[in-house]
Amino acid sequence: MKSKESEYKELFLVEALENFEELNKLFIDLEKEHSNKSAINSIFRITHTLKGNAMGMGFSGIADLSHVMEDIMGAVKNGEIVLTRQIFETLFKANDKLGELINAINTGKKVSYLGLKTKLAVILREAKESEPAGQKDTPEVQPAQVEEGEEGAGTDVVIKDDVMPEIAFADVIQIPVKKMDELMNLVGQLIIERDRLMALSGNDGRRTSEFESLQRISSNLQFGIMNARMVQMGFLFNKFHRIVRDAAAIEKKNVSLSLKGTEVEIDRNILKTMSDSLIHLVRNAVSHGIESAGTRKAAGKPEGGSITLNATYEKDRVNIMISDDGKGIDAAIIRKKIVEKGMVTSEVARALSDEDVLMYVFEPGFSSAEKVTEISGRGVGMDVVKRTVESMGGQVKIETETGKGTTITLMLPSSLALKGALLFELDGQEYAIALSYTEAVISLKKNEIHKIGDGLMAQYLDSTISIVFLKDLTRMEDLSEISRKGALHKTFSSISEDEHLDVIIVSYSGKQTGIVIDRLLQRKEIIEKTLPKPLDKIKLLSGTTILGNGNVCPVIDVTAVVDLLYKNVIKTDKTLVA
Amino acid sequence: MNKRVLIVDDSGYMRSKIQEVLTNEGFEVAGTAPNGETAIDMALELKPDFITLDNILPDMTGLDVLKTIKEQGLESVVIIISAVGQQSTINEGLELGASEYITKPFSEEHLIRSIRKVLD
Incomplete structure (x- = not known):
């Protein structure tokens, strides 16, 4: 595993070589026309960037040289220096030297640059001095041309001039x-x-x-x-030092960030898709999770709060955890809030477990009334976080302890390319269901399933879980039919008592649900394509895949099925609250 | 071991002349440089025992060279060579860490005497 240092170094190198190539091109433009403003500005900007990066990496040679180049270009920009041929030549040479220095990072070759740097500094100084006074300390300085012709003829020990031009290739390439x-x-x-x-x-x-x-x-x-396509998590995590610092400054809190699992790898596109959500969660942790220094002290905690970003592998998944040691979330307050907002009736709210109540934090409409601060007013709410994670076949989980802190876990696929899936048959058609949600496949007899209210229940391991005949859903003309009485009992009522049923147990948002299908086919890796418009409005499907036999196979969206059932149940099922 | 010298002068004639005198005197000429840029790089690379440094160079003054190499912690003895009447240059040079100065034009004996003086 590469160290963080060498990863940074590699990145710096890639960027520095890019900068160098760009500078080369710009200098060539500038050579044609010494007054090319945009080239001057660009060189100024690039040397400035390069200087900053090199300083950060401790490459003092590159930093020093690009610094003085930047200063000269700045003076040219401001009209303090007229770009003569002579000055241009020196700058051009300095650019070559910059390239040598960048390459030397890998080769370890020693590059002398101080001579050139001093020369540039002198150019700068003289330009600035000569302007007001017009008087020089050294009137005898001769134009460079005078002696130049002769220099080569001397028997000087030439150390560095006339190095063969070398085209440098970094060991890393960038691919769009x-x-x-x-x-x-x-x-x-x-x-x-x-x-x-x-x-x-x-x-x-x-x-x-x-x-x-x-x-x-x-x-x-x-x-x-x-x-x-995999990138290391540290790539994204490292940007959070700044985000935490800024958020903490706004909130006037003292918050430190620690990173773990930075070497865990994940698909670049997944990381990119998740970045906004992660920013939201971290800012939330700073502004809502971590208490003020005074409150913390009173509670016997250290005054400074801490936030941890962690990443771990779990099977073929990657879990990202955002933890804070703040005040935690009080389920009782959430319970009160969801009733106030009319999201559930007070009876339902009372019947819900604390875990279920906490999940409402991720519901649309929950956080809308939160006061919009400089930090949280970014248009990404918790509901968007959940939706984003689920759009990639992942899940969110929240664990909290009042007074101790909160951990939000994003369970993500490590790659979007392939999904493990179960293929099954329903009404003669093949369907797939993402393996990331499935927990087990069991066989049940009809008499092990019981009607409870408008739904169906069965015993699975130690708990009672909801059962649904997927057919009842796929055969509906419109999903609103689900609220009709007996809509979810249709197939159940039509089958014979001793029939064995294939049931896929899925686990989503902390709930287990049994989905009854006609026949299980096989486990398979699939490549899921999202549905094209206008088909993307179809609720129960997340996409399609093409099977080996050429058939198009719809992929069932577990999150949609479970949400549909669960919301239907809590709206209509009186038995739950009895 | 013979003392090693770096000769810095913009005039090719001057470099050859000084080189000849110092070689005859038993010094080893580690290098010669025609301008400040090369002088700095060579001085830092070769780390000579002493440097004869002409103050008037095409790209900078000898004092610029002196300042940079001293900043880099180079311990070479530096002998500034300057034109007559540049007293301020000489003073500044000595302040910056030069050990001796010679004014142009100078005789061979004068050059050797000055070098011996600071090296012994």
Whole structure:
């Protein structure tokens, strides 16, 4: 595993070489026309950036040289220095030297630059001095041209001049994400095509073994491309030092941030999609989680609050945890609030467990009345966080202890490319369900399922869980039919008593639900495509995938199914509150 | 071991002349530099025992060179060579850490005597 240092160094190098290439181009533009304003401004800007970055990395040579270059370009910009051929030549040389210094980071070669740096500093000083006074301490200074012709003829020990120009290549290349997406797409199609071929060869065991190496190679290829898209979590986490500092300054709180699991890798697109949500959660932790220094002291806590960002692998998932040691969330207050807001009746609220109540924090409409501070007024609410996580097949979890703090966990897939899925059959059609939500597949007899109110229940392990016949939902013309009496009993009532049922147990938002299907087919890696418009309005589906046999297979959206059931139950089911 | 010297002068003739005198005198000429930029880099690279430093160079003054190399902690003995009448330059040079000065034009004996004086 690469260290953070070497990762930074690599990034710095990539950027510095880019800066250098850009400078080269700009200097060439500037050579054609010494008064090219935009080139002057750009060189000023780039050397400034480079200086800052190099200082941060402790590359003093690059920092020193780009600093004096920046100063000269600044003076040129302000008209304090007229860019003569001679000055230009020196700058051009300085740029070459900058390139040498950047390359030397890798090669470890010693590069002398102080001579040139001093020369530039002298140019700068003289330009500034000569302007007002017009008088020089050293009137005898001759124009450079006078002696230049002769210099080469001397028998000087030449250390550094006339170095062969070298074109530098960093060991890292940058690839536009678009190209990576394309590759991913192509490899996805390749896998589908492979599966199709393998399906064509039928159940002939001898034939399928001939596909073994094709299968292995294409899977490796897919894995390789997925892997190339991975970035380390530290990439995003490290930006949070600043975010926490700023948020804490606004709130006048003392908050420290610690990072863990920065080496955990995740798909770049997932990280990008999550970045706004993470900012929101961290700012929330600063402004709502961490108490003021006085309150903390009174509670016997250290005055400074602390926030931890952590990332861990869990199976093929990555969990991101945002923890604070603040005041925690009081379920009783949330319970009161959701009733006040009319989200649930007071009877329902009383019946809900603390865990269920806390999940309402993520509901749309919950946080809207929160006072908009400089920090939280960013248009990303907790409901958006949850929706974002779920759009990628992930889940959110909240754990809190009053007075001790809160941890919000985002459970994310580590890669968007492939999803583990269960394929099953329903009414003669193949469907898929994301493995990330499934907990088990069990077999139930009809008499193990009981009607309770408008819903169905069964015993699973130690708890009673809701059961739904997926058919009852897919056969509806309109999902609003669900509130009609007996809508979820239709299939249940029509089957014979001793029938064995395949039930997929899914777990979502802290609730287990059994989904009854016709027949389980197989476990499979799928590449899910989101639905094109206007089909994206279809509630129960998250997307589609193409199977080896060429059939289009809808992917059931577990979150939608569970939300639909659960909301229906708490709105209508009186037994729950009895 | 022979003392090593870096000769800094913008005039090629002057460099050859000083080189010849000092070689005859038993010094090892580690390098010669025609301008300030090269002088600084060579001085820091070669770390000579002493440097003859002409104050008038095409790209900067000898004092600029002196200042930079002293800032870098270079311990070489520096002998400033300046034109007659540049007393302020000489004073500043001595303040910056030069050990001796010679004014142009100078004789061979004068040069050698001055060098011996600071090296012994």
